[in-house]
Amino acid sequence: MALDRWIALIFITFCCAYGYLAFFTMDQLLPPFMQRNPVWPSTFPKVLSILGVIVGLIVLLGLEKQTDASEPSATEINYRRLHEYKLGQALMLLGLMVAYALALRPVGFLLGTTLFLIAGSAVLGERKWHIMIPVAMIATGCVWYLVQQVLGIFLRPFPFFMGI
Structure with missing residues (x-):
């Protein structure tokens, strides 16, 4: 199969x-x-x-x-050539997702999500740090504001030891 x-x-x-x-x-x-x-x-x-x-x-x-079609097209996954795909990037992103989920409560939403977005874009090959960091911070701040203030769902913004 x-x-x-x-x-x-x-x-x-x-x-x-x-x-x-x-x-x-x-x-x-x-x-x-x-x-x-x-x-x-x-x-x-x-x-x-x-x-x-x-x-x-x-x-x-x-x-x-x-x-x-007897041979898979270019858009389909060819399991015979699975080693040619970028499995390392995919596995690193999955590992980042697990680490993000585990660190979300202790680290806080703002810091955890910003670090996840920066690390994820670095894994995918983005090297313009002067663009990547502000975009991650702005996106995280906007999502936190919408969820916290507009929807009224509490997200711990800061690490647990800050007590805020």
Whole structure:
């Protein structure tokens, strides 16, 4: 089985587990006044899980591919030439994402996100530090302001030891 079909099978499994949680566990603790609403908190996860299974089945069954092509096109992933792709960059970005998720609370949103954006753009090859650092700081500040002030969701802006 091709790499894309294995990924589709894993995706379908994830969507089935997500759909099980959405259909059978999310709505049990709803208060009585919400049980008569046409849209519940689980409506969007239900739709996402169903659409995910449909898309995964399309890829798994090969319905999106052309039947006359024997060799993969340039836009498809060729698992025989997987060593030619930039897997190092992808793995470093995944490692950065994990480190960012683990460091977000102790370091704070502003410093953690700024460092993640700077390190991520450096991994991807950006070398104009005089542009990269201000853009990361401005983007982080704008996102924090929108989430904290506009949406009213608390994000710890500074490290935990500052106590702010």
